[in-house]
Amino acid sequence: MLETKDWIKRYFDEATDAVMIFKDDELVVANQIAQDLQTELNLDPAYLIEVADASVKQKFTPTDNCFSCSIRNSMQEISIPITLASDMPHPLNYFLVYHVIDATDHVFSLTLKNRGTIERLDQLAQQRQLNQYVNRAHEEERKHISEDLHDSIAQGVYSAIMGIRRLAEGELADHDIRHITQVIEGQLTDTLAEVKGMALDIRPSVLDNFGLLPALRVLAKRLEENSGTAILVTGNANTDNLSTDVQSVLYRIAQESINNALKHAKATEIDVLLVAHEHFINLEVMDDGSGFDVPSHQQFNGRSLGLMNMNERVKALNGAFSIRSHPGNGTTVTAKFPVTTS
Template sequence: MLESTSWIEKNFSESPDAIFIFQNDALLISNQAAKTLLENYHFSLTYLCSLMQSVLAQQRNDTDDCFHCAIKEVMPNRAIPVTLKTADNQKLAYFLVVTPLDDAQHTYSLTLKSNAMLQRMDQVAQQRKLVQYVNRAHEEERKRLSQDLHDSIAQGVYSAIMGIRHLEPATAATDQAAFRSQAKLIENQLYETLSEVKGMALDIRPSVLDSFGLVPALKALAQRLEENTGITINVIARAETEHLSEDVQTVFYRIAQESMTNAIKHAKCAEINLILIQHPHLISLEIIDDGSGFDTQQMGSFNGHSLGLMNMNERVKALQGTFHIDSSVGNGTTVRAEFPVV
C-alpha cells in the first residue's frame, strides 16, 4: 500500500500537465509543472479560481447550450481554452479541465493541458495512421504487381518457350510455311509481353516525367488511357512546371492517374477533362469527368483504389497544398489539387 501511494505521488509530481488541487478557494497542493507555470506566467490563483467556478457552473447547468446533449452526458469534465502570457509577453494556449474530487468538502482538481502538446500528440497519431495506411497501400500494390507478373508476364514468356520448342529443324526443312507461321506467333507473343512490361513500368514510374517534365507526362498518360479505353480525354495545360519540385510534379501526376483511372473503372464516363492552370501564386490541377458521380458524404473515409483518395489528400497536404473532391450522384466528379508557387 505504501509503495502504491509512492507511485501515485510520483505520477502526480512528474506529470507534464499542471495540476492544482483546491478546497473552496484555497490551494492545497500543486505539482512541479503547476509551480513552474506560476513562476513563469502572469496569472493569479484568484484568476484560476474564477475560471474554476465558471466551469463548475456550466457543468451543473442542465440547460447549458443544449437540453439533451448526448456528448455532455458521457463527459464527466468540461475543458475550456485558456491563454497565458510569459514574462516576455508571448502567448501560450492551454486547456483548463476541472474535476470535482469531493463535493461535500468543496475539493476540486484543476488541470492545465498545453494546447501545443495536444496538437503535437494528435499530429503524431495522424502520422502513424497515415504510415500504416501507406504501408498497406504499398503491400496491395506489391500484391497487384506480383499477380500481374505471374498471370500475364510469366504466362506470356512460358507460351513463347513452348512455341520455340515446336520450332524443330525438321519442320523448317519440310514445311517452310508452318515454320514461318509458328515463328510469327512467337514474335507476336513476345511483342505483347513487351508491351505489358512497358505498361507496368509506366504505372510504376513514367520515364517521360523524368525526361521531359509534367505536361508531356500528363499528355502521354491521357493518350495511353484514351487509346486503351476509347474515352475522350482532353488535356488543357497553361502552366510552366519546370520550377516545380520533383515531389509536386510526381503528386500531380499520381492524382491525374488515380482520378482518371477511378473515372474509367467506376464512373462510366464518356469524357474526361484534365486542366492544369497557373494562377498568381498557385498552380492547380483539375480532373473533371461526366460520369455517374458519388455521394462524397458516404466516401468521407476516402476509401479508394491504388493510392486512394485518402492517400492523395494526405500527399497533397504534406507538400502544403490543398485537395478537394466535388461530386454528387449523377453529376460527375471534379478532383482539384492546388500548390502554392513563388
C-alpha cells in the same frame, strides 16, 4: 502498499498536467504544477468550475443548478478549450478536462492539458497512422506488380518458350512453322505491351524526356483507349521551371484522379486542365461521374487512402490540394503549386 502510495503521490506531484481534485465543488488536492499556476496567475479554481459548468450547459439541459449533478447525469468526461493569462504577452492555451471520479460522493477532477502539446501529439499519431496506410498501399502495389509479372508476363514468355521448343523438336511442315512463328510473335508482342504498360504506370519516360503536359496527353490517350471514356487534356502551361518533384506529383494526382473517376464514379467524360499563372501552376481534373460525399471519406480507409496520399504529397511541396464533389454532381480535384525553379 505504503511504497505504492508513495509512487502514486510522486507521479501525481510530478505530472506535467495541472491536476485538481474536488469534492462538492471544494478543492481537495492539487499537484505541484496546479499549485504553481494558482500562485503565478492568481488562478481561482472556482473559475475553472464555472467554465466547465457553462460548457456542459451548452451541450445538455441540466435538471438543476448543481454542476456535478448535471455532469453526473450527462457524461463521464468533457474537454473544453481554455486560454489563461490572455492579457499577457504570451497567453497560455489549454484543454480543461473534467472527469468524474466518484459520482455518488460528487468527486471529480479538473485537468489543464497544454493544447499545443496535445495537437502535436495528435499530428504525430495521425502521421504514424498515415505512414502505416501508405506502407500498406506500397505493399499492395508491389503485390499487384508481382501478380502481373507472374500471371501475365511470365505466362506469355513461358508460352513463347514452349513454341520455340516445338520448332526445335523435329521436322514440321512449312505451314506449321509459319503458324507457330506467328503465335510466338503474337505472344511476345502482347508481353511487350504488358511490360510497356507496367513501365508507364511506374514511371513514364515521356515525363522525363518531354515534360508534364505531353506526359498527361499520353496518359489520357492510353486510359481512353483502355476504358472507352473520353479524356481531354488542355492547357497552356510551360512546366520547364517546375521542379522534377512537383511535375511527378502533378502527374500522379492526374493519374490517381482519372483512375478514381473510371473505377468508382463511372464517368463518361473527364477533363484535365493544366494552367500556368504568374506565380503558380494549377491542375484540375474534372469528371461527370456519380460524385461522393467528401467528409465521409476524410478518415482512413482503403478507398480514401489515395486521396489522403495525394494531399500529403502536395502539402510536402508547399502546394494546395482540394476536392469538390457531391453525390450525382461529379468530382473536381485541384492541385496548385507556386512556380519554382528546378
